[in-house]
Amino acid sequence: MIKCIIVGYGFLGKRLARELAAGKIAGVKLAGIASSKGYIYRADGLAHEDLPERIDRARGFEEAPASEMIRRELADLLVELTPTNIESGEPGLSHIRQALEEGMDVVTANKGPIALAFEELSSLAEERGSLLLYEATVGGGIPLISLQKRCLMADELLSLRGILNGTTNYILSRMHFEEMTFELALREAQMLGIAERDPTLDLEGVDTALKLLILANSLMGLRKKLSEVKIRGITKVTSEAIAAAKESGMTIKLIGVVGENGLSVAPRLIRLNDPLCVHGTLNAVNFNHRILGNLTIIGEGAGESTVSALLNDIYEVVRARSRRL
Amino acid sequence: MRVRLTLALYDRPGVLLRALQEIAVNGGNIISIIHRRDRITSGYVPVSINVEFPDAASLDRAKMGIEGAGIPVIEAETLEKAITTMIIVGCVDVETLLKRVQELGSRVAALSMTGGAASPCLKLVVETPSGKLRPLVDVLEKLAEEWNALLITEG
Numbered sequence: 001m002i003k004c005i006i007v008g009y010g011f012l013g014k015r016l017a018r019e020l021a022a023g024k025i026a027g028v029k030l031a032g033i034a035s036s037k038g039y040i041y042r043a044d045g046l047a048h049e050d051l052p053e054r055i056d057r058a059r060g061f062e063e064a065p066a067s068e069m070i071r072r073e074l075a076d077l078l079v080e081l082t083p084t085n086i087e088s089g090e091p092g093l094s095h096i097r098q099a100l101e102e103g104m105d106v107v108t109a110n111k112g113p114i115a116l117a118f119e120e121l122s123s124l125a126e127e128r129g130s131l132l133l134y135e136a137t138v139g140g141g142i143p144l145i146s147l148q149k150r151c152l153m154a155d156e157l158l159s160l161r162g163i164l165n166g167t168t169n170y171i172l173s174r175m176h177f178e179e180m181t182f183e184l185a186l187r188e189a190q191m192l193g194i195a196e197r198d199p200t201l202d203l204e205g206v207d208t209a210l211k212l213l214i215l216a217n218s219l220m221g222l223r224k225k226l227s228e229v230k231i232r233g234i235t236k237v238t239s240e241a242i243a244a245a246k247e248s249g250m251t252i253k254l255i256g257v258v259g260e261n262g263l264s265v266a267p268r269l270i271r272l273n274d275p276l277c278v279h280g281t282l283n284a285v286n287f288n289h290r291i292l293g294n295l296t297i298i299g300e301g302a303g304e305s306t307v308s309a310l311l312n313d314i315y316e317v318v319r320a321r322s323r324r325l
Numbered sequence: 326m327r328v329r330l331t332l333a334l335y336d337r338p339g340v341l342l343r344a345l346q347e348i349a350v351n352g353g354n355i356i357s358i359i360h361r362r363d364r365i366t367s368g369y370v371p372v373s374i375n376v377e378f379p380d381a382a383s384l385d386r387a388k389m390g391i392e393g394a395g396i397p398v399i400e401a402e403t404l405e406k407a408i409t410t411m412i413i414v415g416c417v418d419v420e421t422l423l424k425r426v427q428e429l430g431s432r433v434a435a436l437s438m439t440g441g442a443a444s445p446c447l448k449l450v451v452e453t454p455s456g457k458l459r460p461l462v463d464v465l466e467k468l469a470e471e472w473n474a475l476l477i478t479e480g
Contacts, residue, residue: 161480236475240439240446241414245477248410248448252477261459268480269410 002318003074005032005041007066007095008081009055012109012136015307016079021048025311027318031075034066036082041069070095072102077317079310080108086206086226089113093121100124100132105320107313109136109306115210115226118217131320133313134218138211139164139283141305142297143312148219148287155289157220159259162285163278164211166301167195167202168234168254172267173279175242176251182237194281204233205254205265212256212263215285220258230264237267245269251277326455327356327377327404328384333369333397336362340396341372347390348376351383375404381456406452408434411465413447415474422447422468429461430454 032041052058189195283301
C-alpha cells in the first residue's frame with residue numbers, strides 16, 4: 001500500500017483528499033495532510049470522516065512545518081499543492097526537493113517549482129529513481145504532458161501555441177460576445193470566482209508564461225527561463241479592439257507560443273474558425289509535430305478538472321511501483 | 326513562390342536559352358518574359374522573367390546556376406504577398422507608422438480608426454512580401470512600446 005501525503009490543503013487539496021480517503025485509487029492510502037499551519041498524520045490512513053475543513057482544528061493536529069512529515073519512513077508519495085510562488089517557487093520547491101532526496105515519488109499541481117527548477121528537479125528524480133509527475137500544472141485536466149510523453153514520444157514536437165489561462169479567456173470571451181468592457185468582465189469573473197481577488201498573474205500573462213515554460217522545457221527539451229519569455233498581458237485590450245477584430249471575422253485571445261521566434265505570451269488576433277478559438281474558461285493547445293502535423297486538444301483548464309490530472313498521476317505512481325516490485 | 330527575376334543578358338543568340346534552362350532544371354515554371362531590347366546598355370539587354378518556383382531553395386539554386394553561366398541576376402523580387410491584420414490600441418503617430426511600413430517594403434491596404442481620443446484603436450490590413458512580415462512586426466512592436474500602445478498581430 002502506497003502511503004500518500006498531501007501538502008497544501010486548499011480547494012484542490014481538500015477535493016483530492018476526499019477522493020483518496022474514499023479509496024478511489026486502489027493501493028493508495030492517504031496518510032497525512034498539511035497546510036501552512038501544521039499537519040495531521042496517521043500511518044494507518046485517514047478516513048473520509050477524519051478530513052477537517054480546517055487542519056488546525058482537527059484531532060491529532062501538529063503545529064509544525066509540513067517538512068516534518070516529508071520523510072521516507074512516513075510516506076512514499078508527496079502530492080504538493082501549495083500556492084504558486086513565481087519568485088522563489090517556495091515553499092513547494094523545498095518540499096519537492098526534500099521528497100525526491102528522500103526517495104519519495106512526487107505529484108504536483110504547483111507550477112512554480114516545475115517552471116523555475118525543472119532541470120534540477122527532474123535530474124534529482126532520475127538520480128534517486130523517483131517519479132516526478134506534474135500533469136496538473138498545465139491545462140488542468142487536459143492530458144497535455146502525458147499525451148506527448150506517452151502517445152507521441154516518437155514524434156518530434158516542433159512548435160506549440162495555446163490558450164492556457166481560463167481567467168483571461170473568460171474575460172476576453174465576455175468582451176467578445178457581450179460587448180463588455182475589460183473592467184466589467186473582470187469584475188464579473190471575480191464575482192463568479194473565476195478570477196482571483198488579485199488577478200495580476202493571470203491578466204499580465206505570467207501564469208500563461210509559467211505553463212508555456214513547463215511545456216517547452218519538459219516536452220521540447222528546451223532550457224528556458226521565465227526571463228526569456230516575452231510577456232504581454234491583456235489589461236490594455238479594449239472593447240474597441242475586440243470590435244475591430246470581430247469586424248474582420250476574428251477575436252482577441254491571450255496566446256502562448258513556443259516556436260522559431262522563442263517563447264512569447266501576448267494577446268493575438270485569431271480567426272473565429274481557428275480550432276484554437278475556444279471561449280469561456282476553456283483552454284486549447286495546438287501541437288505541431290514533425291510527422292503528425294497539427295493536433296489541437298481542448299478542455300477545462302482549471303478547478304475540479306485538475307483533480308482528474310492529479311488522480312491520473314497518482315495512478316501512474318501505483319503502476320510504476322507495481323512494475324518495480 | 327512567384328518571383329520576378331531581372332537579368333542582364335549579353336545580346337548574343339543562345340544566352341536567354343541558357344538562363345531559361347537553369348530555371349527549368351530547378352523546377353521553375355515560367356509565367357512571362359519581358360525582353361527589353363529598347364533598353365540595351367553596353368551590349369546588355371534587361372530581361373524580366375516571372376517564374377513560379379516550388380520553394381526558396383529552388384530559386385537559390387536557379388540563381389546560382391544563372392550566375393554560374395556568367396549571366397548577372399540584377400534582382401530577384403518575390404511577388405507573393407501575405408495579407409495580415411493588425412490592431413494597435415493606444416495613441417499612435419500614424420504618419421511615422423505608415424512611413425515605416427513602406428520603408429520595410431510593405432503596403433497598408435486598409436486602415437481604420439475607432440474609439441476617438443478616449444480609447445483610440447487603429448486597425449491595419451498590411452500587404453507584406455514573403456519573408457518580410459517578421460521584421461515588420463519587430464519594428465512595429467518597438468514603435469508601439471515607444472508610444473505605450475499595444476500591438477496585436479495575427480497568430
